[in-house]
Amino acid sequence: MKIAYVLNTYPMPSHSFIRRELRALERAGVSVLRLAMRRSPSPLVDPQDREEAAATDYVLDRGAGRLLIGLAMLALRRPGAVGRAFRLSMKAGRAAPSGRLRHLIYLAEAAEVARRCAAEGVDHIHAHFGTNSTTVAMLVQALGGPGYSFTVHGPEEFDAPAALSLGDKLDRSAFAVGISQFGRSQLFRWADFDTWRRICVVHCGIEPGAFARPQPLAPGPRRLVSIGRFAEQKGQMLLVRAMARLHPRYPDLHLVLVGDGEMRPALEAAISAHGLEKAITLTGWLDEAGVRDQLAAAHAMVLPSFAEGLPMVIMEAMAAARPVIATYIAGIPELVRPGETGWLVPAGDVQALADAVAELLETPQDRLETMGQAGRQRVLARHDVDVGAARLIAQFADAVVAEG
Template sequence: MKKLNVVMLGPGLEEKGGMGSVETLILNTAPSEVKIEHASTWDGESSTLKLFSQAVTFFLGKLLRGKVDLVHIHVAEGGSTVRKSILALIAFAFRKPVIMHAHGCEFHLFYEKLPKLPKIGLNWVWRRCSYIIVLSESWKKFYSDRCGLKPEQVVVLPNPVAIPESIPDRQNSEQVKFLFLGKINQRKGIFDLLQAFAQLPPPQREKAQLILAGSGEIEQATNLAQSLQIDQQILFPGWITKQQCQELLAQADVFLLPSYNEGLPMALLEGMSWGLPAITTPVGGIPELVTDKQTGLLVNPGDITGLKEAMQSLIEDRSWRLQLGKAARDCVAPLDVKIYSRSLFDIYYSVGARKENQDAKITNLKRVAE
């Protein structure tokens, strides 16, 4: 099989979010016949303009040297959409096929606010792409209906997860540890979560601990915990390393993600892969993954009473907690990164084969013309 040279453009691999994790998993599982070179367009810390300029320079260099067969672009909403559209236009100018990988959990909100002309331009870019990879059927429907894409052009590929070979025995947990991993902010439902935890009856609250790991509005969350007089049972470890993340997942009993908007969050997949029942919300691709009362508990965004009742039920009923956790782990088994990689690289090969056929037709036409 001919070697495929792929340029991947997206956030830095150390980016504090799911996109960087997905990119890393893809790079780590690429077969020998696929060479992927990654360029960072944003890392959340450096100058966005400087980093993006460096990525464009790298990309143009590869294109001019003929070292690109396929372009894989990871995109979110807002400024990410603008930057990635520019990169796609550059690829089109060099007649290179583009796979656009949509991660933005709030893209629908961004898109609906766009004026008419930018919306038309963005739709044109999407339609020129070989494929748009989305995270769920609900997102496929959005991109097909709102952006005018052909259904066969939009491929549903849920985020992958590295399934741990074994998980701890949680039969004898004396304290129920509730774990959140992600951005500490309102969109993730953190302040709702603190209110709900404070409303737990004291006997149940004394049996529990709330661990909120991530960066963001930690000071505001800490102040709220103190005002609710629950700060002694709340732990804010800040942003953690991959190793620390694995340790917290091994120690936890329940995963929490009461978000208002999501794509298909990597943190949720990781929590479920560790056998943790999830208390989360039916937003984005989550309800296609979590079935209420079977693989987790679904609570509407902003429903503080519902959050409290869900936490209380899992504190009180150990056997149900363990049953939901086992079902959650079984549920995400098909999303193992090995299975995901085969699906993704099949898409790569199909695009590569299509490009070879197109190039062959153009060559033949030139020969006939001569």
């Protein structure tokens, strides 16, 4: 069985879960063709990401002219299919703020993807995120190419389902995947009732071997780590404000922010304004080994997000036997158990966040270790990447049979 993964920008530092999924599929014997629209605009820190980039075909590398010529040639050979796909792209373009011209570009990309799939003998297409990558996959099917499925992560898809034509994408797909029960429920909102049976949950996964020997909690002052792209939805600014409230009482507390992004200057300014330069460290993006090192050095992981799907960094922190402080949103409560594996707080409440951190700081170390071990057992039981890959393979096989 050969599966084409259709992606927008790949690989990206924040999309390591896709890389792990692809490699788990290949370990299980599935042949995977990586087709991304564009390369990462940021330097790739992790050697594994650089390996993935070398193994990926980039559609836009062919240039706009060759893509449009390819679409025109396909229209000469299969005018009916191209006409149907064109109408579908214009329907999606009417609903989207990006407009019809952008969707004409997606149609040209789809013609190239369809050509590559035919040349490579692809049986089925899978996309990640219900955004433009799935638009391309849907148009490939309309052009007469393989059927498609896709994984929805959120929150972007849940913020603008109509603009993304999410209902059409769900109803036309062989199946769709939510990464949590919450995510699956949100897809139910936009799919026909008959489509519900084709919407399943496949958890994103970790590689247990990468966390085979978690480090014990270090003695001494407490250290927190927060990992994620520096963007408003991740809530790092709220965490800086919480640290400002905590610092007078807990001057030895240290926070490490791992990641980067458009909000970095604002975070740096806030850290300086509160006089927290010695209490908060920004590392930039780290490779997977660097992330594991930061988790090993921390006593807990904090993620004060306002909008999420089900964050990989929570899974990684729990696999490293670290308690988690997170917000009570999306799929997070399906994994983090208050009082058992960590703390959950209302999103956007800086005082509740500060109170949770203070409670963690007052918790004896042996209790934190017990919570960390409980979280480790929970995540290993629910989020093994090879188990998730096996579920996907079963779905792919059923789709290929149904598509005949």
